[in-house]
Amino acid sequence: MQKDCIIIGGGISGLATAYRLKKAGLNVLLLEKKDQPGGAIRSEVCDDFLIDYGPNSTLETSPKIRDFVDEIGLKDRRVYASDSAKNRYILRGGQLLALPMSPPKFLATKLFSWQAKLRLFAEPFIKPAPEDKEETISQFVTRRLGREFLDYAINPFVAGVYAGDPDRLSVRSAVAKIYALEKKYGSLIKGAFRGAKERKKRAEVDKTKAQLFSFQNGMQELVDALVKLLGDAVKMNAAVASLKKNPSSDLYEIELAGSENEMVQTKSIVFTSPAFVTADLIKNLDGDLTKSLNKITYPPVTMAFLGYKKTEQCRDLDGFGFLIPKVENRKILGNIWSSTLFPNRAPVAGAALTTFVGGMRQPELTEQSDADLAEMVQSELRDILGLQGTPDIIKIKRWRRAIPQYELGHQAILDKVESFERRHPGLFISGNFRDGISVGDCIVNSEKVANNVFEEIKHKTISLVE
Numbered sequence: 001m002q003k004d005c006i007i008i009g010g011g012i013s014g015l016a017t018a019y020r021l022k023k024a025g026l027n028v029l030l031l032e033k034k035d036q037p038g039g040a041i042r043s044e045v046c047d048d049f050l051i052d053y054g055p056n057s058t059l060e061t062s063p064k065i066r067d068f069v070d071e072i073g074l075k076d077r078r079v080y081a082s083d084s085a086k087n088r089y090i091l092r093g094g095q096l097l098a099l100p101m102s103p104p105k106f107l108a109t110k111l112f113s114w115q116a117k118l119r120l121f122a123e124p125f126i127k128p129a130p131e132d133k134e135e136t137i138s139q140f141v142t143r144r145l146g147r148e149f150l151d152y153a154i155n156p157f158v159a160g161v162y163a164g165d166p167d168r169l170s171v172r173s174a175v176a177k178i179y180a181l182e183k184k185y186g187s188l189i190k191g192a193f194r195g196a197k198e199r200k201k202r203a204e205v206d207k208t209k210a211q212l213f214s215f216q217n218g219m220q221e222l223v224d225a226l227v228k229l230l231g232d233a234v235k236m237n238a239a240v241a242s243l244k245k246n247p248s249s250d251l252y253e254i255e256l257a258g259s260e261n262e263m264v265q266t267k268s269i270v271f272t273s274p275a276f277v278t279a280d281l282i283k284n285l286d287g288d289l290t291k292s293l294n295k296i297t298y299p300p301v302t303m304a305f306l307g308y309k310k311t312e313q314c315r316d317l318d319g320f321g322f323l324i325p326k327v328e329n330r331k332i333l334g335n336i337w338s339s340t341l342f343p344n345r346a347p348v349a350g351a352a353l354t355t356f357v358g359g360m361r362q363p364e365l366t367e368q369s370d371a372d373l374a375e376m377v378q379s380e381l382r383d384i385l386g387l388q389g390t391p392d393i394i395k396i397k398r399w400r401r402a403i404p405q406y407e408l409g410h411q412a413i414l415d416k417v418e419s420f421e422r423r424h425p426g427l428f429i430s431g432n433f434r435d436g437i438s439v440g441d442c443i444v445n446s447e448k449v450a451n452n453v454f455e456e457i458k459h460k461t462i463s464l465v466e
């Protein structure tokens, strides 16, 4: 079997890249290790509830995301989050306090002390860090905005996005847009105002203003639509075990696990597998990059879904949900009020609550039995939300290596990836450890990757014909 391009991994990065290449007329094949596609994306309808085991939604930060969804036929299936989802809560002193979304609300909120609020006025006058100093998110935020802002705004935000630890994440790599504000404008506050104008020109949307969306039957619809469009260009139960370059044909040869006699030849390969898998696959080509990719940490995260057909006693679930700062010493990272966000997640009188446990903060908590985990989550929600009663459904999903952490030194790893790609024409390394972890980021990046492959193949096709 000979292909123009083999895409390794059937998560959103792989599916979107394969779709774009197939549409451009290339003969592609996507190889996915598991028996179902989607990677981190997985939704299920169960007993009147719709459960998203991985991402619940994503942000439409670029018109490219909306256009892609429209193009693959999901325009009428997309659902934007309800208006009340704009309310987001942070736990402070055991109480849920709304995250202020406007300057007057910021001045009025009890989430930050007066000292913390006054500290922000100093921000425009603080000098940028020296060029050669790579800072963690904690160092950067404490320097610019103060410790309380780190504890009660950034720490919970980082837990919500990366399940990460701001003491380890690189500000430059993990929150590149915030880092760029300091570099470009010398201040986050000045940059927020001036940057808004520039974003408008580029038709980009600020993360705090971008709309959150999913689909009527959950994020899985994205996967199902792409798999349908790809047809027989997707092969499941196909774990790539090794690859090598055939010096005489200039083609790469891929071997699948458990089928020694089956070999696929291809002009190019796009890796969208997790970093630790890609590391292993390229070990004969670049041992140094293998070591570097293996340094990317993927902490475990467990998702616990509780579904109630009727909620008898519970605070008003009038928002996206809540996040918990580390200093609050709780046993969950946060909780999404899924049935407030989107329709069809629970019966009308009921509720669907999605809780995340573990991450870099408390990986050990993910190791409990399902029964202990469910009990722990219920106990926390009883305390925080006043939620009483027994759930009608409990679903637990363990992501043993969930989300790549863009820690200090991440950019140096990506520089090596770029150098590898230059030295090995036809090999492209992609996936959520490069250029953003959100589903939306992966969709946007798939366009860039597909373009790069296409350019190279077009060139190669000509030289092969010669």
Ligand SMILES: Cc1cc2nc3c(=O)[nH]c(=O)nc-3n(C[C@H](O)[C@H](O)[C@H](O)COP(=O)(O)OP(=O)(O)OC[C@H]3O[C@@H](n4cnc5c(N)ncnc54)[C@H](O)[C@@H]3O)c2cc1C
Pocket: 008, 009, 010, 011, 012, 013, 014, 031, 032, 033, 034, 037, 038, 039, 040, 041, 053, 054, 055, 056, 057, 058, 059, 238, 239, 240, 241, 272, 273, 274, 277, 301, 303, 399, 402, 403, 431, 432, 433, 437, 438, 439, 440, 442
């Ligand atoms: C619990 C959780 C919650 C999240 N919540 C959100 C959210 O609310 N919003 C948001 O935007 N993002 C969220 N994310 C992040 C987002 O879902 C992921 O970053 C994104 O889906 C990753 O897509 P990917 O294709 O790059 O990687 P993956 O989805 O990890 O796909 C990689 C694929 O490679 C396959 N593979 C591995 N080894 C091989 C091999 N040898 N051969 C062939 N295939 C192989 C894997 O089986 C997998 O299918 C969440 C992630 C997790 C885990």
